[in-house]
Amino acid sequence: MTEQPIYILAIESSCDDTAAAVLQNGKVLSNVVARQSVHEEYGGVVPELASRAHQQNIVPVVDVALNKANISRNQLNAIAFTQGPGLMGSLLVGSSFAKSMAQALNIPLIAVNHMQAHILAHFIDEEGYDKPEFPFLALTISGGHTQIVKVNSYFDMEVIGETTDDAVGEAFDKSAKILGLPYPGGPLVDKYAQEGNPKAFPFTKPNVPGLNFSFSGLKTxxxxxxxxxxxxxxxxxxNNMKDICASIQYTIIKILMDKIKQAVKDTGIKQVAIGGGVSANSGIRNAMKEAEKKYGWKTFIPKFEYTTDNAAMIGIVGYHKYLEQMFNDFSVVSKARIAL
Known part of the structure; x- marks a missing residue:
């Protein structure tokens, strides 16, 4: 018996990328992202400009996603969108569009937690990528979040460690700014770090109890x-850009890896998945692969395009929610902050 095709249109607009994807069951048919370059001259995301750019981008992005997937609107079974967390103005553009389209097509609407989507991106059907088995540990690292999550099932997740102040992505970007690098600076720190000496300049690791993180002291x-x-x-x-970047990156990775090692020890769970924009960092990916060999973990690193904000990850949550008939009515509201 062949599986009945379920087509989900997914929309992601939590920050400054307007994204749309079409999934057929767990498989991605299209994954389109329009990036906003307008923020570069300001050295960070300007919320008002972000929401305006989303308004300009959303119709063409959805149109391209449907065309690339080669399906019509009438074939869609549901529309999934990012409910939060994120920038309120940006989220409202995506949710308003999703609501209008779902209402016009008379199909279900599915609200998705952005952080849950980063974790469940590992369940996209992608050749050459294994899927973790429950329970597993997820390290979600992005510009706004740093969390260790115990994932018991698709919709049963427990945060067992998180940052008490700044997120890891912010630590990378602020360090880059201190060094005079343009925004977004995180990827540039990574690029220079690859050619530098990670032990050139020792920085002190913060002493934070349990599985929680802190990055504000390191930044100072x-x-x-x-x-x-x-x-x-x-x-x-x-004269020392490469060595400074390598030393900063080495310290940040050490902080992350020490905590995840502790989490494995505390829980006895040896399956570890990473997700979120900072999981694109080459140093973190290498450290995870080394830990797999050294400690006998099974590590899961997502395909590069599913690390940064994208709609495919929203779509995979939408698909699993669709199977469970977890739909939302049209009174559902966007939330700038939302618990996992």
Missing amino acids: QILYFVQKRTAEDTTFIE
Whole structure:
């Protein structure tokens, strides 16, 4: 018996990327992302500009996603959208569009938690990528979040560790800003780090109890270190960029890996999945692969395009919610903050 095709249109607009995807059951037929370059000159995302750009992008992005998937609107079974967390103005563009389209087509509407989607992105049917078995541990790392989650089933997740202040992505981006690198700086730190000496400049690791994280102290430490060295030598950053980036990245990865090692020890769960924008970082990916060999874990690293904000991950949650008939009525509201 062949599985009945279920077509989900998914919309993601939590921050500054307008994304739409079409899934047939667990398989991605199209995954389209329109990036917003308008924020680069401001050194960070400007919420008002982000929501305006979403309004301009959403119709063409959905249109391209449907065309690439080669299906018509009338074949859709449901529309999934990001409910939160995220920037309120950005979220409202996606939810308003999803509601209008679902109402016009008279099909179910499915609200999705963005962080849950980063974790369940591992369940997209993708050749060459294994899916974790429940229960597993998920390390979700992005510009706004740093969490260790115990994942018991698709919809039973428990946060067992999280940041008490800044997220890891913010630590990368702020460090890049201190070094005078353009926004978004995280990927540039990674690029320079690959050619530098990670032990050139030792930074102190914060002492945070349990499985929680803290990155604000490290950020301050990096700022004071750079200020002191540039006061002594104005060409310090220029001459040591690769080593500084490698040292920062090494410290951040050490913080993450120490906590995930502790979580494995505490829970006895040896399946570890990473997700979120920062999981695109090459140093973190390598550290996870090394831990797999060294500690006998099974690690799961998503396909690159499913790490940063994308609609395919919203679609896979939508598909599993569709199977469970977990639909929302049209009074569902977007939320800037939302628990997992």
